[in-house]
Amino acid sequence: MTIHSPYDNNELARVACADNEDALRAISSAQSAFARYRHQPSKDRARLLQDTARLVESRQESFACTISMETGKPITAARKEVRRCINTLNLAAEEAIRLVGETIRFDSFEGGEQRVGYYEHVPLGVVVAITPFNDPLNLAAHKLGPALAAGNTVVLKPSQQAPLSALQLVRALVDCGLEPGKVNVLTGYARDFGNTMVGHKDVAMVTYTGGEASAEVIAKNAGIKKLAMELGANSPVIVMDDCDIERAVEACVSGSYSAVGQNCIGVQRIYVHRNVYDTFRAKFVRQTRQLKVGDPLLDDTDLGPMIHEREAIRIENWVKEAVHSGANLLVGGVRNGACYHPTALDNVAQDQNLTCHEAFGPVVSLYPFDSVDNAIALANQADYAIHGAVFTSNINTAHKVSRELDVAGVMVNDSTDYRLDAMPFGGARRGSMGREGVRFAIKEMTQTKVMCINLAN
The missing domain is CATH 3.40.605.10 (Aldehyde Dehydrogenase; Chain A, domain 1)
Incomplete structure (x- = not known):
């Protein structure tokens, strides 16, 4: 072959x-x-x-x-x-x-x-x-x-x-x-x-x-x-209004698009407290627009192609389905062969593929929330998970989210895609x-x- x-x-x-x-x-x-x-x-x-x-x-x-x-x-x-x-x-x-x-x-x-x-x-x-x-x-x-x-x-x-x-x-x-x-x-x-x-x-x-x-x-x-x-997984991130927003945005952009999103612990769903939602969204979109897509052998390339053009077409179709159902395309949504540009949406319906299934591509969905309990409930809706994450300056909130997220690992003030090769690693719930x-x-x-x-x- x-x-x-x-x-x-x-x-x-x-x-x-x-x-x-x-x-x-x-x-x-x-x-x-x-x-x-x-x-x-x-x-x-x-x-x-x-x-x-x-x-x-x-x-x-x-x-x-x-x-x-x-x-x-x-x-x-x-x-x-x-x-x-x-x-x-x-x-x-x-x-x-x-x-x-x-x-x-x-x-x-x-x-x-x-x-x-x-x-x-x-x-x-x-x-x-x-x-x-x-x-x-x-x-x-x-x-x-x-x-x-x-x-x-x-x-x-x-x-x-x-x-x-x-x-x-x-x-x-x-x-x-x-x-x-x-x-x-x-x-x-x-x-x-x-x-x-x-x-x-x-x-x-x-x-x-x-x-x-x-x-x-x-x-x-x-x-x-x-x-x-x-x-695999469908990794959630919770962004509280007391966190370092710049740090959260930088980590979430990296976690969403590293390895072109073909990462079992990559960020897929980001739940942001309504008090800081507009600010987070604007900064997230601005940083995402700065990412360079192209030849993977060049040192300044941030995203190369997906593993095959059919995978890029799958992500393209999922994004189109979400937009057709009422989602807002914030950035990206462009495909060139096997290259799919980093993409973010909000107002994605809970029954969409981008929410229900592992995307395994460079696309992320943003959602506002009012209470941490609501965010945890939404984050736990996926059938399988490996890592979740929370950005907060409150140790009590960090402990609450770590205890109640139904995942195998919780990253506090870090992206879901952080992994130390010495730590235990695997799935939760159906993926355990x-x-x-x-x-x-x-x-x-x-x-x-x-x-x-x-x-x-």
């Missing part, structure tokens, strides 16, 4: 298309490698990840250019993703030697007085990892790093739209001494081998980041095995299917094993 640049449609590379036989070979390879390396010392696993982090750092401009060319992400944002990948690998290396259990007090119950023991965390086995296009390098690192740190082996399926960054990362692992069979990569179309890959009896876990429709197919076909899924964040992902990718010794005689 040919990988094209979403910006100018130039051919970037050709990659193999796997089939069911390839999937079976990959799983067999991973299973054999797990049998060989499951008891490998943690220092060796840590060293591989540390060495790979250093090698990625030495090649960071090459990695950034690959990300930018295959996804359309602006080069400045691509460089940031490479730095995050390096951090993710180093975190995984550190956690590889911190993965410890505890002793158990068997004498806490009658009959256990002569027993001692402990539990430890042991690897699951073969992990199937499926990654999306929007952070093609760092999200691959978030699967591979914890899996290898824990002692598992992996079958990796990178996004069909953007597989090159993941392939480049695996090449770095190989260059640093990755043992044969530990990581096996299947590129191509998931429809050709996906069910075989996720449903195989020798696969212990499937970890997936992507859309809900594919998640349902995976869950249906996986059978009895561990699943971890991050399925395990946690990423290196230490937490490692726990998902292991199981406890108890040893109990009877000292009676």
Whole structure:
């Protein structure tokens, strides 16, 4: 299959298309490698990840250019993703030697007085990892790093739209001494081998980041095995009238349009207190108009193309539907091929796609509110969420919103798209299917094993 640049449609590379036989070979390879390396010392696993982090750092401009060319992400944002990948690998290396259990007090119950023991965390086995296009390098690192740190082996399926960054990362692992069979990569179309890959009896876990429709197919076909899924969001922000408006506007503009809005924790709905609504809206529109759309390889580009023209057309249609139903177009609404200009609306009806579903594009909706309780109720209407945010100078308000927003993380005086790679990360409500964040992902990718010794005689 040919990988094209979403910006100018130039051919970037050709990659193999796997089939069911390839999937079976990959799983067999991973299973054999797990049998060989499951008891490998943690220092060796840590060293591989540390060495790979250093090698990625030495090649960071090459990695950034690959990300930018295959996804359309602006080069400045691509460089940031490479730095995050390096951090993710180093975190995984550190956690590889911190993965410890505890002793158990068997004498806490009658009959256990002569027993001692402990539990430890042991690897699951073969992990199937499926990654999306929007952070093609760092999200691959978030699967591979914890899996290898824990002692598992992996079958990796990178996004069909953007597989090159993941392939480049695996090449770095190989260059640093990755043992044969530990990581096996299947590129191509998931429809050709996906069910075989996720449903195989020798696969212990499937970890997936992507859309809900594919998640349902995976869950249906996986059978009895561990699943971890991050399925996107519809992120709300609440802006109180006592906040630093300039700071709130700057953070919300960045959070709305970073990565062309193709970000599962990007800002999608902004609820602004009526006392400052007009001021916030005017400043937000003014800053949005200043953003530059164009060639992602240029340092001064703020927004490149979406991953494919059909995605830009989808956003264009959603915006037109909202305007037709009474919404006000404040800025943007312009499409040039796969490039969709940063767009903001207000007066968007609650039943519109832009409100009800994950937009995953450079469009945001603004709403005024009178009471914080009303804002929280509106923010919680989405069926799934990862992060929410509140801008306020009142600590009591910050605590109230953090307690009552039905999300997995609340950012106070920050955009919803802030993420530290060390923190727990995942969905809430319908999207709650395990946690990423290196230490937490490692726990998902292991199981406890108890040893109990009877000292009676």
